[in-house]
Amino acid sequence: MHAPQPDLTRLIRASRxxxxxxxxxxxxxxxxxxxxxxxxxxxxxEAPVPLSSVDRFDRVAHARLRYLDVVAAVGETRRGQVVFAxxxxxxxxxxxxxxxxxxxxxxxxxxxxxxxxKRGVIVHRMPFMDDEIxxxxxxxxxxxxxxxxxxxxxxxxxxxxxxxDHALSRxxxxxxxxxxxxxxxxxxxxxxxxxxxxxxxAVEFADGRSGSGGESLSRVDIYQLGFELPELQVRHSxxxxxxxxxxxxxxxxxxxxxxxxxxxxMKYLDARLRNGADAAQVVVAEKVRxxxxxxxxxxxxxxxxxEARKPVLLLRPRLLRAGIRIVRRPMx
Numbered sequence: 646m647h648a649p650q651p652d653l654t655r656l657i658r659a660s661r662x663x664x665x666x667x668x669x670x671x672x673x674x675x676x677x678x679x680x681x682x683x684x685x686x687x688x689x690x691e692a693p694v695p696l697s698s699v700d701r702f703d704r705v706a707h708a709r710l711r712y713l714d715v716v717a718a719v720g721e722t723r724r725g726q727v728v729f730a731x732x733x734x735x736x737x738x739x740x741x742x743x744x745x746x747x748x749x750x751x752x753x754x755x756x757x758x759x760x761x762x763k764r765g766v767i768v769h770r771m772p773f774m775d776d777e778i779x780x781x782x783x784x785x786x787x788x789x790x791x792x793x794x795x796x797x798x799x800x801x802x803x804x805x806x807x808x809x810d811h812a813l814s815r816x817x818x819x820x821x822x823x824x825x826x827x828x829x830x831x832x833x834x835x836x837x838x839x840x841x842x843x844x845x846x847a848v849e850f851a852d853g854r855s856g857s858g859g860e861s862l863s864r865v866d867i868y869q870l871g872f873e874l875p876e877l878q879v880r881h882s883x884x885x886x887x888x889x890x891x892x893x894x895x896x897x898x899x900x901x902x903x904x905x906x907x908x909x910x911m912k913y914l915d916a917r918l919r920n921g922a923d924a925a926q927v928v929v930a931e932k933v934r935x936x937x938x939x940x941x942x943x944x945x946x947x948x949x950x951x952e953a954r955k956p957v958l959l960l961r962p963r964l965l966r967a968g969i970r971i972v973r974r975p976m977x
Contacts, residue, residue, distance in 0.1 A: 684718035729750070729787070730751045733786070737781060740808045741816075789822075794831035803865045906948075
């Protein structure tokens with residue numbers, strides 16, 4: 646396995662050498678003028694445009710690349726080799742994550758290290774073995790399995806499920822793909838770590854059938870709200886092929902089988918995801934699909950990012966109106 650290598654072409658380094666492309670004086674002047682954005686001492690990039698002005702469908706990718714610039718700048722200014730971990734490793738491997746990118750960069754150090762967290766670099770002192778890290782430029786990055794195991798140990802249930810769902814799924818590249826057994830092995834390798842039971846629970850909950858980060862977040866919401874859990878990607882055959890339902894709850898005495906769909910707007914508005922169809926054609930095709938599934942006798946409900954990000958306020962009422970039962974004590 647090989648880690649994606651850093652792109653250092655966007656970084657601008659100051660130099661006290663008068664013959665350098667960017668002298669120390671010129672570097673400082675252009676930072677003061679706003680032409681450059683300083684990332685670390687002596688390292689900058691061309692000042693980027695605000696993310697709000699980037700096409701909405703490119704913002705996630707742009708935010709990742711901008712964060713990777715910060716990670717690379719840390720690598721350029723550290724003395725000796727470091728191991729990038731946590732959110733930095735998630736960004737390097739391009740594993741799914743929810744929410745904005747952090748401003749800090751996490752690195753992994755052995756327990757006896759004297760390095761301390763400062764100036765936007767967070768140091769985690771934990772044991773690691775050679776098979777848990779891979780080269781990244783002149784430095785190293787935790788493997789996908791170790792990255793997810795660390796995330797699970799941190800206690801962030803949602804982030805762990807979102808990242809591991811991706812790594813288990815057909816969406817994953819060969820470099821991103823991991824198995825649950827790999828993550829369990831790494832958790833058990835350092836079994837004295839506090840929070841092991843919660844970490845293993847997050848790994849157990851992950852499911853590679855999840856079709857997107859939004860579906861993964863929604864499934865965690867459903868679980869934490871205390872609702873009965875649905876089946877994923879249930880296949881419904883029709884004369885032209887089949888439809889897969891994102892979520893499906895079986896029938897009860899009080900309600901018919903109920904299909905739930907997470908609808909991000911990208912499949913309607915981003916031309917790159919429409920396979921040559923225009924937005925109107927995609928809307929019509931989705932209406933035909935829903936009509937077919939309803940005609941089978943299924944209930945049907947939809948939600949999007951707003952509901953998934955505000956589950957108590959917005960998603961919970963939709964599920965209740967659809968007759969989905971609360972079967973355990975809510976966690977949120």
